[in-house]
Every structure is written in structure tokens, then in C-alpha cells.
Amino acid sequence: MKKPLILISNDDGAGAAGLRKLIAIMRRLGDVVTIVSEGPMSGMGHAVTMQQPLRARLVADEPGYKEYITNGTPVDNIKMGKHLLLYKTPDVVVSGINHGSNAAINVIYSGTMGAVLEAAIDGIPAIGFSLDDYSSKASFEHTEQFVEQITKKVLQEGLPKNVCLNVNFPPFTASGPKGIKICRQANARWIEDFEERIDPYGRNYYWMGGRFENGDSRHETDLKALAENYVSVVPTQFDFTAHEFVTKLNFEA
Numbered sequence: 001m002k003k004p005l006i007l008i009s010n011d012d013g014a015g016a017a018g019l020r021k022l023i024a025i026m027r028r029l030g031d032v033v034t035i036v037s038e039g040p041m042s043g044m045g046h047a048v049t050m051q052q053p054l055r056a057r058l059v060a061d062e063p064g065y066k067e068y069i070t071n072g073t074p075v076d077n078i079k080m081g082k083h084l085l086l087y088k089t090p091d092v093v094v095s096g097i098n099h100g101s102n103a104a105i106n107v108i109y110s111g112t113m114g115a116v117l118e119a120a121i122d123g124i125p126a127i128g129f130s131l132d133d134y135s136s137k138a139s140f141e142h143t144e145q146f147v148e149q150i151t152k153k154v155l156q157e158g159l160p161k162n163v164c165l166n167v168n169f170p171p172f173t174a175s176g177p178k179g180i181k182i183c184r185q186a187n188a189r190w191i192e193d194f195e196e197r198i199d200p201y202g203r204n205y206y207w208m209g210g211r212f213e214n215g216d217s218r219h220e221t222d223l224k225a226l227a228e229n230y231v232s233v234v235p236t237q238f239d240f241t242a243h244e245f246v247t248k249l250n251f252e253a
Contacts, residue, residue, distance in 0.1 A: 011111025018097030096129035
């Protein structure tokens with residue numbers, strides 16, 4: 001049987017442990033092309049490069065596998081893959097495995113999910129994988145079974161038009177995740193604060209920090225699933241329209 005073509009990207013850069021884990025899994029499922037940014041692109045969301053030229057460097061070329069490193073964003077990488085670097089449209093795009101959560105409102109800021117949403121815009125089935133663990137020693141071992149299971153299902157059955165998947169894993173435990181829960185995105189957000197400092201020339205500068213607040217008490221959210229040691233899967237779309245308000249909004253006098 002003809003192998004599926006799988007396009008991989010991420011927002012943690014070419015050397016990220018989660019990326020290497022994802023590549024190893026995908027190479028068991030099909031022919032793989034990886035297109036990733038040279039350095040970290042966390043928080044880039046759906047940014048594209050318009051003020052400088054884009055470059056792509058082929059760093060691996062072997063049967064069933066190619067890898068390119070670019071100076072672009074995750075969204076740039078999907079665009080270059082589709083228009084320049086791939087011999088056909090991929091059967092699926094997978095992004096990650098991100099080192100840190102992309103649950104709740106994080107999906108808006110995420111370069112990992114930016115790549116996934118870009119693929120969905122082009123009508124390509126796409127999945128973002130993220131690990132809810134920010135430790136430098138975070139283990140990705142418990143994600144393998146679920147990454148393979150979810151990707152196989154999407155390859156076999158596809159996804160509805162304009163829909164992609166946002167998958168988040170709880171931190172590693174010896175027992176592993178309890179299973180998979182299909183969820184809604186939690187209504188939770190970052191509350192920012194800024195630390196002011198002075199540089200050696202006496203000028204002010206700032207470091208942004210903050211805390212994450214979850215005011216969503218519903219049981220079926222992605223944050224609730226992660227807290228209970230489940231893998232959360234949120235069907236995600238790029239249509240921001242508040243459909244229930246379209247017929248109610250009226251500006252007539």
C-alpha cells in the first residue's frame with residue numbers, strides 16, 4: 001500500500017525533544033517531511049514573515065524522510081511545505097510535541113497550533129500535540145501510544161472541513177494517562193504583569209510575566225481532563241464568528 005505523506009512542524013525549534021519523539025512515531029506511519037524553525041518560536045501564534053526573505057536548508061534526505069530547517073515561523077513552514085518543498089499535499093500535518101500546555105486560551109498564542117490552523121485553512125487534516133509540563137526534564141514517553149492512536153484515526157477517517165485537533169497530554173506518571181477525553185476549550189486566561197528593570201545606560205525595560213487563572217468550573221473542559229490525568233482532545237476551528245449572536249446584533253435605529 002502507498003504510504004501516507006506526513007508533514008511535521010513545531011514551535012520549539014529543530015533540537016526540541018518533543019519534536020524528535022514525534023518524528024520517530026510518524027516515521028512508523030508513513031513518509032515524513034519535517035519543516036521546522038531553527039530556533040524557538042513559542043508565542044508566535046499565526047505570525048508570518050513579511051519583512052525579510054525566507055530560507056530553507058535541507059539537513060536530512062534519506063528514504064522516507066526529509067528535514068528542512070528554516071528562518072521562518074511555524075505558519076511560514078506550513079506555507080513553504082505546501083507551495084515549495086513537498087511533492088504533493090500531505091495527508092496529515094502534525095505539530096509538536098510542544099514542551100508546555102496549549103490548552104484553554106494558550107491555543108491563541110501557540111506557534112504549534114498556528115501551524116495546525118494554517119493546515120486546516122488549506123483543507124489538510126491537522127493535529128497539534130502538547131505536553132502540560134514545563135520542566136527541562138519533562139518526559140514524553142507516555143505520549144507515544146496516544147500520538148500514534150490519534151494520528152492513525154485521522155489518517156483513516158479524516159476530519160470535518162475547517163476542523164483540526166488540539167491534543168494536550170498530562171505530565172508523566174508511572175501509571176500513564178487514564179485515557180482520552182473529547183473536551184471543550186476551557187474559559188481560562190493569563191493575567192499579565194510586567195517587571196521593570198534598568199539597563200546599564202539608565203533606560204527602562206520590561207519582562208512580561210503573569211499567572212494563569214481558570215475560572216471555568218465546567219467538567220468537560222480540557223483543563224479539567226488534564227487535571228484528572230486524561231489526554232484532552234479539543235476539536236478546534238479558525239472561524240471566530242459568534243454565530244449565536246449574528247441574528248441578534250442589530251445597529252438599525
